[in-house]
Amino acid sequence: MAKQSIPHPILVTPRLRLRQFHTDDVDAMHECFTDPEAMRFWNQPVYTKRIETERTVRNLIDCTPSYYRFWAVADAETDRCLGLVNYHDGHIRSRRVSIGYMIDPARHRQGIATEAVSAMLDFCFGELGLHRLQAFIHPDNSASIALAEKLGFRREGLLRDNLRVGDVWRDDLVYGLLASDRQSPA
Numbered sequence: 529m530a531k532q533s534i535p536h537p538i539l540v541t542p543r544l545r546l547r548q549f550h551t552d553d554v555d556a557m558h559e560c561f562t563d564p565e566a567m568r569f570w571n572q573p574v575y576t577k578r579i580e581t582e583r584t585v586r587n588l589i590d591c592t593p594s595y596y597r598f599w600a601v602a603d604a605e606t607d608r609c610l611g612l613v614n615y616h617d618g619h620i621r622s623r624r625v626s627i628g629y630m631i632d633p634a635r636h637r638q639g640i641a642t643e644a645v646s647a648m649l650d651f652c653f654g655e656l657g658l659h660r661l662q663a664f665i666h667p668d669n670s671a672s673i674a675l676a677e678k679l680g681f682r683r684e685g686l687l688r689d690n691l692r693v694g695d696v697w698r699d700d701l702v703y704g705l706l707a708s709d710r711q712s713p714a
């Protein structure tokens with residue numbers, strides 16, 4: 529039986545349509561996953577083979593809504609995939625999840641992530657009724673830090689050697705956003 533029994537929620541913003549991934553998104557995501565800059569702080573090394581992206585996109589289509597879900601960040605007019613947002617590493621019953629995001633480097637610094645992640649935050653706090661969202665961010669990932677702070681996340685601490693990527697252990701900053709932070713920003 530398929531894991532997902534309810535339709536994937538579609539989130540609409542002025543420029544974007546966040547929807548379920550499909551196999552036609554492989555080309556667009558391959559540009560992200562093979563880009564050293566986009567992958568510099570990702571939890572996997574840069575991809576070198578198309579089959580790696582094909583396998584990943586199959587996993588992005590799949591979801592277990594109570595634990596993780598991916599959205600393709602698509603251009604509202606053309607439906608071209610510009611990247612991904614996701615929540616993961618949680619159980620909805622615990623009302624806490626972690627989030628992630630990646631945008632095509634050709635479209636960086638155009639407010640795409642701000643628009644897409646904001647829509648996902650609204651969904652997580654609104655539809656899912658979550659209490660806490662968290663992001664684990666490498667201390668040198670200034671783009672992700674700027675995005676998280678712009679969205680109201682607060683820096684809560686540093687986890688040493690939190691993630692192993694290839695042969696390297698990496699530190700992560702912990703950023704957290706509570707539902708109440710959104711109602712009354714710091």
Ligand SMILES: CC(C)(COP(=O)(O)OP(=O)(O)OC[C@H]1O[C@@H](n2cnc3c(N)ncnc32)[C@H](O)[C@@H]1OP(=O)(O)O)[C@@H](O)C(=O)NCCC(=O)NCCS
Pocket residue numbers: 565566567569570628629630631632635636637638639640641642643664665666669670671672674675678
């Ligand atoms: C992090 C990421 C998703 C941001 O995407 P984006 O669409 O360029 O972000 P936005 O345009 O919405 O910018 C959000 C804020 O971050 C700032 N910002 C973006 N890139 C930045 C950079 N390289 N350095 C400093 N600030 C940056 C923007 O100026 C903006 O703040 P402002 O509106 O106050 O100016 C993108 O850089 C990315 O995909 N990185 C690779 C994947 C990754 O590392 N994901 C996070 C893992 S934790």
